[in-house]
Amino acid sequence: MSDGGIFRDEFPITERLNYLNNCSLTPMPRRAQAALDEYARLWSEWGGRAWYSHWMNELEALRADFATVLGADTDEIALQPGVSTALVAVASAIDYSERDTVVVADIDFPTDGHVFLAREHQGLKVRFVHSPDGVSVPLEAFAEAIDERTALVCTGHVYYASGALQDVAALARIAHAKGALLLVDAYQSIGAFPFDVHASGVDFLAGGTLKWLMGGPGMAFLYVRRELSPRLRPTALGWWSQTDPFSFDVQHLALPDTARRFEYGTPSVPTAYAARAGLSLLREVGIDRVRASHKRLSQGLVDGALSHGLRVRCPTDAERRTSIVTIVHPDPHRAVDALRARGVIVDSRPGVVRFSPHFFNTADEIDAAVTAMVEVSAARV
Ligand SMILES: Cc1ncc(COP(=O)(O)O)c(C=O)c1O
Known part of the structure; x- marks a missing residue:
């Protein structure tokens, strides 16, 4: 059979x-189609009132859903339009004055390098760790590349062109022992492996719903370890990164101590509906x-x-x-x-x-x- x-x-x-x-x-999935139909019905029947009657709740429920998948707390999650924007938010929040280097693998997804290469004109250096076989990157190679100049290590949990799994918990220990932070691009892993972000010790982790989370394009997330958010000040931000966006105070920044400070502007609502449908299917399976x-x-x-x-x-x-x-x-x-x-x-x-x-x-x-x-x-x- x-x-x-x-x-x-x-x-x-x-x-x-x-x-x-x-x-x-x-x-x-069929349930994503149904969720999108529901979104369209609300938009059509409720207009702007749908924000307060439904959509704000839906967005908060999505942050909670992402947190559940990762084993995180909801206030450690920022909604993001994509992994690239999540990485830009993190890149903008790091102080490179004493540590001016970011370590990336040469088999990482292009955006993992590009976001930092874009800051080279400001003095940031990007050091690429070489994969000897084009499949994976030995931890020893990272250990050699990370030193007292390393501000951040940014690499994949699963390498997109080979499917190889990286031991990000071990990598977090290596990075932390040298005083560096670890940002994990988990687009190819979350939804495919059991994973506990707190136990892993990583500092930041970004992913989205396109792939194993089954929620379609246009919705992503950034996890920021609880202790870090209050210490970091993203410069790539928007009105949704404020403690109370609806105070409409154009003259002051008031960032919350949570990962919300890494959000930008109005999140995409239809994709939130599709994303929650995908996540509900993952829970059932x-x-x-x-x-x-x-x-x-x-x-x-x-x-x-x-x-x-x-x-x-x-x-x-x-x-x-x-x-x-x-x-x-x-x-x-x-x-x-x-x-x-x-x-x-x-x-x-x-x-x-x-x-x-x-x-x-x-x-x-x-x-x-x-x-x-x-x-x-x-x-x-
Ligand atoms: C590992 C990895 N990182 C990042 C991306 C791109 O993310 P985004 O288009 O949301 O910026 C992809 C996928 O397409 C990917 O496979």
């Missing part, structure tokens, strides 16, 4: 396609079931690919990897198109075709994807 994915009815796309591109964008399905399905891809002589550029051990499997191909764009023609939806990154199954996928879909990839590789398309 085949391994049937769970909560498959939530995803109408599975009726038509073998959808294996969830680390890019999980398809819309349960993070342990998500992780178990990821290990099983991604291992099926790794084993299938290797048994047909294909090369992977991701950890082969499921414990060291999220549900991302990257298979080497000389022309990944064309391979992605050829796979799409066979009903298999994946994505590419330089040199690789990237597969990312979620809990709703089945073992049969994994087998079909391997067969299609073998054909595409043999045909050199």
